[in-house]
Amino acid sequence: MIKSLLIANRGEIACRIIRTARELGIRTVAVYSDADAKALHVRQADEAVHIGPSPARESYLVGEKIIAAAKATGAEAIHPGYGFLSENADFAEQVIAAGLVWVGPKPDSIRAMGLKDAAKARMIAAGVPVTPGYLGEDQSPDRLKAEADAIGYPVLIKAVAGGGGKGMRRVDAAGDFLDALASCQREAASSFGDDRVLLEKYILSPRHIEVQVFGDSHGNVVHLFERDCSLQRRHQKVIEEAPAPGMDEKTREAICAAAVRAAQAVDYVGAGTIEFIADASEGLRADRIWFMEMNTRLQVEHPVTEEITGQDLVEWQLRVASGEELPKRQRELQIHGHAMEARLYAEDPTKGFLPSIGRLDDFLLPHAIRIETGVVQGGEVSSFYDPMIAKLVTHGLDRDEARSRLAEACKSVRVRPIKTNAEFMAHALEDPDFVAGTIDTGLIERKLDSLVERETPDAKLLSAGALLLLAHSGKPIAEQPILSSSGGREWVATASTRWNPLFGFRLNAAPQHKVRFAVDDEVLEIDLDATGPVEPYTYDHEDDGSWAQSEKGFAPHFFSFPASKGGGAGASAGNGAILAPMPGRVTAVEVAAGDTVTKGQRLVTLEAMKMEHGLTAPFDGTIAELNVAQGSQVSEGALLVKVEKAED
Known part of the structure; x- marks a missing residue:
């Protein structure tokens, strides 16, 4: 049995592998990036090695750093988990060449199944039924579109080296094919370093x-x-x-x-x-x-x-990597x-x-x-x-x-x-x-x-939430717009209140003060007649606003009432300012300053958490300002594009 193991991964799968390894008496080594310095898997492992900056391409995807960490800590084997380098045949070969045990399939097996077109050809030869599609080498847009037309829509475009839902697009009409192909190839190149695709008939139900499946080095293969x-x-x-x-x-x-x-x-x-x-x-x-x-x-x-x-x-993986036979036969x-x-x-x-x-x-x-x-x-x-x-x-x-x-x-x-x-x-x-x-x-x-329907805050919640926020402001507030996180709703408080730590909420002139709560085009006015927090909600106040948690119905509800900061996302949509909804990397800029755009047209594509997010024009207009280029790293709230509304 392996005595020491480096886990070339992070998060829950690293913790999962550590748990089984510990039960088997195997010493564990974690690797971590800057962002994961205090992560749970780092704390749970017997030893941990820093391998680089936060982006995965500079840390978890750098095989040389991982192998060096294994050598430096005396690890005998490397478990890749899933994602990152787990299906990288070249890395598997490097691990084996370094004299380490690779807890995974043979590199040749990874290659045989890693490219979807070659894998399908091999399956056909083995008598395994495959879906109709195109697996050819000609990757020109014209050839791919012709093949898609021949297969019949809808078709599915899939990255040859893809996985995890990345590099995959459904196309329902011939006119949409080329745009979907370009987006799929771009995402595939970013995620896998390979923009080749295959086509499949899309199954409607x-x-x-x-x-x-599980195999060992003694020729046994079973399914579970x-x-x-x-x-x-x-x-x-x-x-x-x-x-x-x-x-x-x-x-x-x-x-x-x-x-x-x-x-x-x-x-x-x-x-x-x-x-x-x-x-x-x-x-x-x-x-x-x-x-x-x-x-x-x-x-x-x-x-x-x-x-x-x-x-x-995981125990099966470690036993098989150690040269043992499968723990069970099929009949067992x-x-x-x-x-x-x-x-x-x-x-x-x-x-x-x-x-x-x-x-x-x-x-x-x-x-x-x-x-x-x-x-x-x-x-x-x-x-x-x-x-x-x-x-x-x-x-x-x-x-x-x-x-x-x-x-x-x-x-x-x-x-x-x-x-x-x-x-x-x-x-x-x-x-x-x-x-x-x-x-x-x-x-x-x-x-x-x-x-995706959310529980609607009731009148007592809104009233108490308004009071709590206004009370902690320390001064009267009139017509202060406040964005609520529950479904993008806006509400406006017009009350004048003070906070009394002994007696809770008090109004200067109740009950004529109200909270005006707008949901889409409807306006609900609520009397501020509460004297404090009411059940079934729990409340708290922090520097950036107040929040309430529902204790009835679906428990995951947190209704936040952030203090108004002005110029937020809601306001920006109206004036044409396109802000980054999260930190990320710009993978495509599809307009230039001065371009005329139409409502809904994609302007910029932002990649965050391994997914692409398209940002579109809020109305017809002209690109008045463009502040990013492809490859730019942006922070949340950064102004990316400004669209000037077309005159009526």
Whole structure:
């Protein structure tokens, strides 16, 4: 067995690997960037080595630094986790050449499955069914468009070297193809250093079914059954479960056997996942399930497989890397109950799922379920890495028990002031179609409006929130605009109040003073007749404003009432100032000063937390000011573009 292990990763997966390694008596070494100097994985490891600045390309993606850290600390092996260098065959070869143990598949296996076009050709040869598409070498836009036209729309453009939903675009009409291709190639080049793409027929009722496979160096390959990862947003998984709902034994046997053949075709060693797409228009059928790709690493969603099989897949990885045979044979593996996993992201669903960055003043997760996380209360969520901050995992005797437990767990998440998708996931878990198991990868997009609905603050909350903010101002306030974080609403306080620490709120002249609360075009006026904070909310005040937390309904609600600073995002939209919604890097500038633009036209593309965000013109007009270039690093609130409104 390996005696010492360096984890070439960060966050929750680094902590997950450290936990199993410690149980096996293996010494662990962490690596960290500037942004992660105080991170949880650094504190949990036996030793930690600084490897560079915060951007991943200068730290976690620099293989030479990681190998040097392993050598310097006497680590015997390197575990790449997932993401970063986990599927980089060149890095795997460098690790082996340095005399270290690579906890992963053979470099040749990574190469064979790492390029989607070559992988599909190999699968066809192995008798594994694949989706119709184009895998050719000619990458000219004209050829790719001609192939897409021949396949028929909708088509899916996928980066050859892609993964994790990056470098992927659905195109519904021929006229949209070239723009989508350029965006996909740009994102692929940024994420993977390779802008080549392939095309696939887009399945209109798709289910994402994947099979966990495992091989050892003694020629044994097994599967650990399937997972269903169909609940996705923009091709990124949100909730995963095992086994797949509606999967009968005949279909399970067929898909799992195909997955084993796929792994055997590349002489696979270690943990891997064979991903399939299923046409679920007539339920799950073996003749309507096709190979998509193989992930030659451990998956984010591996806990649900562990929960239904009772196996520790990280332990399996470490044993196989040590030269041992697989701990179990196929006949010894069985499904027990049902498991689900929800990915908790630092993002705001009410604002188009923009990443939420900053300090975790409150970070309280449920205790009665399995939690995988790499952050703690008081920690920072930065713009440099993936926004996933935790995974919530439940197990039940059946699907409904696992689902209901996960929904309740999502409701009990307490995170502030960072926004999360906890309430969004709770809504998804209680959606009637999801409850019934009639899911596909388009469910979230179809029902997005209902899934991102937020609890509306009631009159008592607004009244008390206004009083609290005005009281702490220390002076009368009239017509002060204040932006509320709950759904982009604005409200205006017109009361004159003072704060009395012994008696709470008092009004100078109640009840004629009111709070005017505007929701879209409707205006609600509320008498300031409260004498203090009211249940079922808890309140507090900080330098930058006040907040209230709901203790009823969906618990993740925090309604903030920031002190007005003027010139905020709401005002900027009206005057044509396009501000950076978060820190990030400008990956594309699609206009020049003086250009005429139309409402909704993309002006700048900003990359943050490994995702692209397009910023568009708020109205027809002219580019009066352009302050960024491609490659610029910008801070939150920076003025990027100024659009001057066209005269009527």
